Amino acid sequence: MDGTKGEVAGPLQREGIDSGDEFIVFLPDGDGSPGLPARTRVRICVGQGTACPREAYATVYVGRCGGAAGIGVSESLWHALAPRAGEWAMVKRTPPPASMAWVRATMHGHALPPEAMREVVRDIAARRYSPIETAAFVAASAHGNLASREVAALTHALIESGFRLAWPGRHAIDKHCIGGLPGNRTTPIVVAIAASLGITMPKASSRAITSAAGTADVMETMAPVVMDAARMRRVVEQENGCVVWSGGLGFAPADDRLIRAQRELDVNAPAHIVASVLAKKVACGASSVLIDIPVGPTAKVRTREEAEVLVDLFAQVADDVGLAVRTLVTDGTHPVGCGIGPALEARDVLAVLHGDAEAPTDLRERSVQVAAAVLMLSGRYTSEIAAREAANHALTSGMARARFEGICLAQGGMREPPRARCVQVVHATSNALVRGFDCRMLARLARLAGAPEFPEAGVRLRVRPGDRVEPGQPLLELHGPSMGSIESAAGYAAVQSDLVRLDHKEGAVV
């Protein structure tokens, strides 16, 4: 065993250490340590020469539990290699991926040829990139100067890195909301409306990245969302629509990794948003996409100018990848509905579908607006008035509700969203007029309360902009799994004076 060659072999051992999605190889210290110092990048191969060879790229740490011999691996790597008992692994130093040259070119501001993105994305999909290399690509490609041609190349590369669905004989429509607007959970309602009217909407949604809930999290409180593409297809063939988790489908694995790196860096560049969204829509088999971009001072997109950048980039790249796209720039000033957090938003969705008297009217109105746009995209409705009427009728008649129940049952069964064990009310302390909320702070508040890890956690608004409040009147409720999480959230709320924007001058009771 020659250490200077940077190579070692041995029986694979499960170290029992969870390092998240980062692949770690633990090599023995001392004499067993074969010239592969900590932080070396290696290629680990299992089952060479068998019918099922597997390989992965990992980072070396030195030291084994109990000083054992053999090759230790972290949990995620163990699962990726799926070794049989006693199987041997070969570990060898590996050079940085050649495609990192493209990442460096981007760092230095050079434009990239189309094959560059393809090679980078292919390597990221193959988990060839270390978390640091992925972060460098994200940082370098976040630059506003990335030409639409390069964003299109990135989009194509993302599509090619995974597999694609097709819906023969159907015109599949998709929708996406840029996000940052708490409670704006129109998707399940829109899908139900559209599907009940014969429109195909095979919706694959994500979990929360930096927000308090993703559509997949909200839907999951009402029905199973984790399924493979075959199962998803059966739901859609039966009900015209579905709302499932995109992660279970194997689309664009590179996209998941990029999103994870973007989340760690809290980056949300237009280039990334457009490439990721459109790649997933194409992978889902959509021909047409509706993009909802809420604009507001505390939403993700803060100005109309920023929105225009996105609208233009979406249009250019969609054209390049063969998607028909329509963007709606909507009002993102205020949160939508009452609930923020998976289960709390689910209750708002159900209230709208059931036509409950206390269903949030803003959520209902936005859902009708978006559904109408989807109906127009389908080509079956040529006037907005007719489309709105049809959408409205689907709700009031109960057709959408029935279709939603059908979708839930087809996805594996409908259930009631969970309720939080602990609820604490935050009250007004003086007379005031509610001017509005800081949407970003609301999302952070819901996360502190425990969303989305605890689906029952979050925030429930008890007032709307324009309401007048008196001392002692509930402003909002904190829902959480324990008093600890509630205290954490309450502490944050206490120091964020702008979370609920109260106008005390205007608040005096007349």
Next chain:
Amino acid sequence: MDGTKGEVAGPLQREGIDSGDEFIVFLPDGDGSPGLPARTRVRICVGQGTACPREAYATVYVGRCGGAAGIGVSESLWHALAPRAGEWAMVKRTPPPASMAWVRATMHGHALPPEAMREVVRDIAARRYSPIETAAFVAASAHGNLASREVAALTHALIESGFRLAWPGRHAIDKHCIGGLPGNRTTPIVVAIAASLGITMPKASSRAITSAAGTADVMETMAPVVMDAARMRRVVEQENGCVVWSGGLGFAPADDRLIRAQRELDVNAPAHIVASVLAKKVACGASSVLIDIPVGPTAKVRTREEAEVLVDLFAQVADDVGLAVRTLVTDGTHPVGCGIGPALEARDVLAVLHGDAEAPTDLRERSVQVAAAVLMLSGRYTSEIAAREAANHALTSGMARARFEGICLAQGGMREPPRARCVQVVHATSNALVRGFDCRMLARLARLAGAPEFPEAGVRLRVRPGDRVEPGQPLLELHGPSMGSIESAAGYAAVQSDLVRLDHKEGAVV
């Protein structure tokens, strides 16, 4: 112990796992796992309320050796916290550093105010940034559009993040070579010449980053280089000069971390080079700096245009930080000297200082050229002719050699550079004219042979550009600690037909 608060305390345990410079906290799995999932960023505090509280920022992994309780830490973190026996640690979830907002602003192409760089660098120096966040800063700031004002701000921030030396009553001169030119090891010779002529040259050099040897590595084969600032000062007060390792001095700790990240990404942007070099020169107490920029098709700087970018940026930033700077743009077409690798280059240095007949003339000539420029910078010589004469005389008379020996003894003792256990010769296979070498491939070859980890390893050239060779004639020697490393290097050499550029048409013996 409320898991959702993201906080846990327990006795500190040394896990015995070396994760390099990345700080890892290992938390117990199962009931002990307190809502701090793998990859969470945390702040770990030890000795709160005592006279000596310590803290660090780390990443969580879940799982402990043998399922133990308590807080496990990786080796580097254990050393950083330096806990007493049985000391308790508190671990708490920590938000991303606020200064990351500046990194994101850079990612999106916005210019930064001066305090931005200060905050980012301060956080990096305090090890607040995860490796991923550091990589993002490196990638975002590598962009060619970073204004000279921002590079100056980065330089100031790097200086402020560490401590500075001063040389009262002395005019300290420093030099730096951009690198990428194998064997261009002029520094020890230049320092010896200048110091023997009464010029103060307190040289703090780095180890190899991406090359086969750094000046600190080469010097270390001849004398100790690891010392603190007080020791360095004593050497300089006694001998006028020194060549020590900058890493032992505590300058600009943020710079070390940035360099490490740049190395992992193989990035070498002008902004980083200029900021890092000038910050270290100011920290070293220099008033004047000579910068040598070798330009050649296979050097680090490939064209005169690239060199001009560096020359301009050096001039602007040096002016901002109060350094007098002079740049020499030199010929980087061919490697210098015979040896590539710490000990092999040291032998060339000693041969020049000793005036040996077989000393490489190109290394001698370049050293005289650089030394003359240093002598001019000092102000003591006003004509280049006089400066060259003085430099030449210092060599031929043995004054420089004696001063070099004095420096080595003052640094702790002079020793003979080690010799490699295994040497293999690569021969020519036909008649040819040697046109030149690919400098980057030569460096890679030397690294494969084992440099700089094995100081005796590397490459020794047996021919120079312009030589004619016959079949069987030695082209170069591979030096390594074992046949395994030699084979690794030989394999690379065999497939790189451009490593030694041979012209077979011109090679025929007349």
